[in-house]
Amino acid sequence: MQGSAGVPLCDVQAQYRELEEPLREAVERVLRSGQVILGPEVEALEEEIARYCGAGYGIGCSSGSDALLLALAALGVGPADEVILPPFTFFACVGAVCRLGARPVFADIDPWTCNIDPAQVEGKITERTKAIMAVHLYGQCAEMEPLWRIAERWQLPIVEDAAQAIGAEYHGKRAGTLGAIACFSFYPTKNLGALGDAGMVVTSDPDWAEHMRCLRAHGMAPRYYHKYMGWNARLDALQAAMLRVKLSHLDRWTTARQQAALRYDAFIEEQHLAHFLQRPTVRPNRRHVFNQYVVRVARGQRDALVRHFKHEKIGCEIYYPVPLHLQECLHHLGHKEGDFPVSEEAARSVLALPMFPEITVDQQRRVIQSVAAFQRQETRLAA
Numbered sequence: 001m002q003g004s005a006g007v008p009l010c011d012v013q014a015q016y017r018e019l020e021e022p023l024r025e026a027v028e029r030v031l032r033s034g035q036v037i038l039g040p041e042v043e044a045l046e047e048e049i050a051r052y053c054g055a056g057y058g059i060g061c062s063s064g065s066d067a068l069l070l071a072l073a074a075l076g077v078g079p080a081d082e083v084i085l086p087p088f089t090f091f092a093c094v095g096a097v098c099r100l101g102a103r104p105v106f107a108d109i110d111p112w113t114c115n116i117d118p119a120q121v122e123g124k125i126t127e128r129t130k131a132i133m134a135v136h137l138y139g140q141c142a143e144m145e146p147l148w149r150i151a152e153r154w155q156l157p158i159v160e161d162a163a164q165a166i167g168a169e170y171h172g173k174r175a176g177t178l179g180a181i182a183c184f185s186f187y188p189t190k191n192l193g194a195l196g197d198a199g200m201v202v203t204s205d206p207d208w209a210e211h212m213r214c215l216r217a218h219g220m221a222p223r224y225y226h227k228y229m230g231w232n233a234r235l236d237a238l239q240a241a242m243l244r245v246k247l248s249h250l251d252r253w254t255t256a257r258q259q260a261a262l263r264y265d266a267f268i269e270e271q272h273l274a275h276f277l278q279r280p281t282v283r284p285n286r287r288h289v290f291n292q293y294v295v296r297v298a299r300g301q302r303d304a305l306v307r308h309f310k311h312e313k314i315g316c317e318i319y320y321p322v323p324l325h326l327q328e329c330l331h332h333l334g335h336k337e338g339d340f341p342v343s344e345e346a347a348r349s350v351l352a353l354p355m356f357p358e359i360t361v362d363q364q365r366r367v368i369q370s371v372a373a374f375q376r377q378e379t380r381l382a383a
Ligand SMILES: Cc1ncc(COP(=O)(O)O)c(C=O)c1O
Pocket: 063, 064, 065, 066, 089, 090, 092, 093, 135, 161, 163, 164, 184, 185, 186, 187, 197, 198, 199
């Protein structure tokens, strides 16, 4: 789509073009080493990511989804347990809970940030509650202070889903140090993206770290002696080597995302669209890393705007169109429409605009001018 009048939602090849040489060198280093699963590249990445977050240990794994499974399994989540989580997030969150045989218990979200609303959490705690999952959606940390108070009062661990939030901060503390265990995804469109699937769990607790290291390799310790019921969630050396190259550029890319977000804010204001496109809310004392720039589209016009963008070759995405409590495979939980109204309203109105570090001012201007044209056309039709 590059070079045409369109604007992609994300351009994963831009980083490849920028870093072609060091990425090729990293691949060759792995080819020459002969160690392609786990090994020194993975260990080095684990150490570098843990340091980047300010945490004690990193355990590389095959994806962000497996990171969530490892974290919950290490905390002992199993059948008959309950885990509290928001219904407005990616499916992997609830998938991990259900895969372990536990019951997901939803707590609705804050309408401004789309993160879990701490005021909804305490009322959901029962004697079966085993953990609280805080998802840092779109790249902004959840409201942790009240969650910490609840967690302490009830002696419950918090699992951070930081898949979209590497480098995000809450009152100066990095995602990865805000709960018992944090889960990262290196899916290619994430702020730190691999060239395939990859993920990591981060913790400062040596026992949980050891447990997760063991679980990711079939619970084996030592070789062929299986201490736990684990599975294969290992990380490839090739992905680790390439992620190490990219990690040294992450802060520069994050700054570029933040600048692009500010430009979108300004263009929306300039085009008098603030009443139509509600800009993302950034809470004070947060470092929002803008994995996504997500607006709320007014007056039920989100889906018409999506069709307009498609026609104009402008990338956009709905994260997420169906809240978890209304997903078909979770029908057995017995939820119905209206149970989590804030999540349901978000699912009807959110829209992610093109966002990647290399996005140009012209591309962003084109996106917002296209929204302005859509709105003029809608106003004419309504008159
Ligand atoms: C919030 C959230 N949690 C978990 C995941 C799962 O990560 P992965 O795709 O690496 O399995 C993702 C990635 O899409 C995500 O956005």
